[in-house]
Amino acid sequence: MPVETLTYVELGARLTISTKAARSLAKRLRLPRSLSDQGLALVSVDLSEIRHTPRPPGRREAGTVALEAKIVALRAEIARLEATAASHRADFERERERADRLMVEVLQATAETMAAREAAARLEGSLSAGSRGGAIDNHEHAGRRLGHLAAALVAADRKQR
Numbered sequence: 001m002p003v004e005t006l007t008y009v010e011l012g013a014r015l016t017i018s019t020k021a022a023r024s025l026a027k028r029l030r031l032p033r034s035l036s037d038q039g040l041a042l043v044s045v046d047l048s049e050i051r052h053t054p055r056p057p058g059r060r061e062a063g064t065v066a067l068e069a070k071i072v073a074l075r076a077e078i079a080r081l082e083a084t085a086a087s088h089r090a091d092f093e094r095e096r097e098r099a100d101r102l103m104v105e106v107l108q109a110t111a112e113t114m115a116a117r118e119a120a121a122r123l124e125g126s127l128s129a130g131s132r133g134g135a136i137d138n139h140e141h142a143g144r145r146l147g148h149l150a151a152a153l154v155a156a157d158r159k160q161r
Contacts, residue, residue, distance in 0.1 A: 005034075005042045015052055025052060115160040119153045 006014070012022035023041075026033065032044045126149060
């Protein structure tokens with residue numbers, strides 16, 4: 001059969017394929033191309049040498065349906081993962097608030113402990129100063145002194161709060 005010069009539309013009609021498929025086939029087979037006076041692409045082809053059998057349209061549609069099903073499944077998976085991430089985020093926020101509250105409590109306990117240590121050091125200092133100043137003869141006087149020191153400790157503790 002002789003070599004014919006056809007447009008992509010004519011080539012597609014002869015091979016019963018789309019224009020786009022004809023253009024793709026011409027590129028893949030590296031057929032010589034030129035431009036017509038009207039600006040259309042012309043392909044020089046010997047149709048007897050081309051062994052092209054178009055695919056049945058059902059197979060392409062089945063592939064499209066399979067891809068659409070896969071897309072739907074992936075979207076469902078994305079929605080599930082987003083819900084899981086939101087749940088984890090809520091857990092994280094709740095634990096973060098809990099940690100913040102515990103940190104405040106630890107800081108308060110540390111401050112109270114430091115105040116108690118300072119008060120204990122003052123009491124020890126005043127007791128040792130009292131014992132260095134001379135012997136306490138009267139038990140009643142010692143009891144009053146201890147009571148005053150305890151009151152001073154409570155007052156200092158109340159000021160800290």
